[in-house]
Amino acid sequence: MTERTTVTAPMPGVFYRRPDPDEPTFVEPGDAVExxxxxxxxxxxxxxxxxxxxxxxxxxEFFVENEQEVDAGDELAELEVS
Amino acid sequence: MIEVLEPGLSTTVQDTGRYGHYHIGxxxxxxxxxxxxxxxxxxVGNDEDAxxxxxxxxxxxxxxxxxxxxxxxxADMEPKRNGEPIPMWTAVQVEAGDVLSFEFATEGVRSxxxxxxxxDVPEVxxxxxxxxxxxxxxxxxxxxxxxDELPVGSANGNATVGAAVDDGHVxxxxxxxxxxxxxxxxxxxxxxxxxxxxxxxxxKISDEADRxxxxxxxxxxxxxxxxxxxxxxxxxxxxxxxxxGYPVGSIQMAGQPIILMRDAVTGGGYATVGTVTSxxxxxxxQARTHNEITFEAVDVExxxxxxxxxxxxxxxxxxxxxx
Numbered sequence: 001m002t003e004r005t006t007v008t009a010p011m012p013g014v015f016y017r018r019p020d021p022d023e024p025t026f027v028e029p030g031d032a033v034e035x036x037x038x039x040x041x042x043x044x045x046x047x048x049x050x051x052x053x054x055x056x057x058x059x060x061e062f063f064v065e066n067e068q069e070v071d072a073g074d075e076l077a078e079l080e081v082s
Numbered sequence: 083m084i085e086v087l088e089p090g091l092s093t094t095v096q097d098t099g100r101y102g103h104y105h106i107g108x109x110x111x112x113x114x115x116x117x118x119x120x121x122x123x124x125x126v127g128n129d130e131d132a133x134x135x136x137x138x139x140x141x142x143x144x145x146x147x148x149x150x151x152x153x154x155x156x157a158d159m160e161p162k163r164n165g166e167p168i169p170m171w172t173a174v175q176v177e178a179g180d181v182l183s184f185e186f187a188t189e190g191v192r193s194x195x196x197x198x199x200x201x202d203v204p205e206v207x208x209x210x211x212x213x214x215x216x217x218x219x220x221x222x223x224x225x226x227x228x229x230d231e232l233p234v235g236s237a238n239g240n241a242t243v244g245a246a247v248d249d250g251h252v253x254x255x256x257x258x259x260x261x262x263x264x265x266x267x268x269x270x271x272x273x274x275x276x277x278x279x280x281x282x283x284x285x286k287i288s289d290e291a292d293r294x295x296x297x298x299x300x301x302x303x304x305x306x307x308x309x310x311x312x313x314x315x316x317x318x319x320x321x322x323x324x325x326x327g328y329p330v331g332s333i334q335m336a337g338q339p340i341i342l343m344r345d346a347v348t349g350g351g352y353a354t355v356g357t358v359t360s361x362x363x364x365x366x367x368q369a370r371t372h373n374e375i376t377f378e379a380v381d382v383e384x385x386x387x388x389x390x391x392x393x394x395x396x397x398x399x400x401x402x403x404x405x
Contacts, residue, residue, distance in 0.1 A: 010186040011139045012371040013289045044371050045292035047092050049140060071372055
């Protein structure tokens, strides 16, 4: 059985999957990620906080859309730990 | 000296504010939650005008290069000294080489860290407060960054390590959804129904709410206004008026309501229909993005009574730390 981990929002704001509207997404489901790699941003008060993978693994899915409002504790993405 | 290892989301040096220059367009800046800032100072034996660090949503990691007495107040960001939890609202000893670290605020928005002797950055126009929009005050006029070094002033020796604020004086940041407002100066522009709707609406705090303005979202505001002929000198929008001064805390009707906070513009041509009381601006500073707030109209007397009662409370707190 594979281990999965859920990345949650540490603060309220707007979730972004891209560093900039014209840039590609940080990661897509199926992509391999390393611990500490940025998978999204939360913007609040015109400041941006990096959302990172907490372990090496693979992105399974995102639970929120790009530019969707999130609250602290909301589930953002699921990773399969490698 | 305090070295910034990680700056947190937005951490600035703030004091009680930069006063006496409003007429030339200089807003006061200063701690958004003056109560938490003031109490943090009293706990370590400082006067209220010593500069503290204001941390927002996610706190910093700080390495102390000298011994110091510190206190964290405001929103609980689970402060730790060398990885071990330390209590909030309490005078705590840190030694040279210790690292203070802060997590995310789970209730409220802003934490304050006081240091006996105060954060000793240079004064600009008689204040150490950071005003980031024009880059003055605080540490180089900006949010703290990794590698910054902050000087600490000389402590007066009044701090008692372990002394703590009574629980009764610690605000509950989870229940700050009713905000007192003195209606005016431009509420004459609202229809009776408009005024009722304004006061009856649950306004949602936008993700853009910051030290400049607490932006709200809710129903269309233009319908709340009386029809009128555009006066000479006023803009074409029905919520425009001939330019006037904006009190700190006034609610500017610009597309949607924006409560002007401590770094805001000092005047302009939007109707300001009410002013949030000074006490409830502290609560507003702790109201989180996406939370909903409702305005409650109070008169000036009630606002002043609330302020006097908080002043008494602060005096009581100050006295307990002077013993």
